[in-house]
Amino acid sequence: MRGEIAPLSDNDPALGLLQILDDNAIADQEQLPSISVQALLRIYRGMLLIRVMDERLLALQRQGRIGFYGEARGQEAAIIGAAAALEPQDFIVPALREAGAALFRGLSLRQYIAQIFGNANDVAKGRQLPCHPGTRAARYLTMSSCIATQLPHAVGMAWAAKLRGDQTVVLGCLGDGASSEEDFHVAANFAGVYKVPCVFFCQNNQWAISTPSQSQTVSPTIAVKAYAYGFPGIRVDGNDVFAVYRTVGEAAERARRGDGPTLIEALTYRVSAHSSSDDPTRYRDESVTETWRKKDPIDRLRRYLAAQGHLTEEGHQALHEELDAEVRQAVAEEESAPPPALHSLIEDVFAEVPAHLEEQFSEIANLPRQKLGGVHQ
């Protein structure tokens, strides 16, 4: 049965840009989602934690203390706004920059930083690239480094939830670059046909490493691609936490009701480098980046909270210092933790470690210590 494709008018939600909190931090009262002050301050804390962590961990990478780091600077409203709009039973299947959402949902800073060091406290036992946390308890999957391969997984999980009738929604995250990958189209098609409870959440930060979004697609927006698969698309200001929260919340409710997927495009900007291995000054005009730095989502929410009398400048400073101290403490603890046990090299693939692997292991274990580099037994 064919889905309906509505004729597109100029104010179609997939072509427009929903904004509730404008650049001057003035909120549109009619569209403002209802969020308690306590919940809003928790959202603010989650956003600020990403910023504080990014600053500290990038410095650590530059000092050679961690191998790699990817910032999410400028995308904090999109990440936390989306996470805050979900129910605890919902899953997040991340793309590249959503680790702050895992922390927001309960992953401890120490667990996250242990993953970055790949030490003995890391549940992944150092087998993942830094910044790839996963937490079963907070229903946040480990990030897939292969762009877009997570989307068929997200749709499969949502299909399973539908078959079980368990009211779980899956947030399938992607970047603008991922929208060109076949896995995105496979996932979107399947999600539309089977009406699965998946919300596709695309952070269009306008760059895929050095490829600008205008070279990525000639579609007028990414959101409009949803119509090809028979479900709604909506484009929002990704630096506006209220627009993201409201849209993701409504899409999740729609999915929970059994009405199927939605594609949300959150328009934002990657104001930092792609990762600690990248230098954007070699391929883009950084004066454009400066204009986006002025649209800072944390600053926008802070000004709104201040105008409402919910957060003073001193309150903001105190929170900043508290988060900075928490990050430094977690770094100090995890940096001094030992690496994973050497024997873990050959564990977890077979139910019982086969003899040939034990044999190879004993050769490694008997190497002089200096040949093992940083690896301890």
Ligand SMILES: Cc1ncc(C[n+]2csc(CCOP(=O)(O)OP(=O)(O)O)c2C)c(N)n1
């Ligand atoms: C299948 C695949 N192709 C290429 C890469 C290399 N790669 C890593 S991140 C990235 C860009 C992703 O851009 P986008 O989806 O916009 O996410 P963003 O980095 O902007 O958050 C690329 C091409 C990869 N990891 N996987």
Ligand SMILES: [Mg+2]
């Ligand atoms: Mg991108």
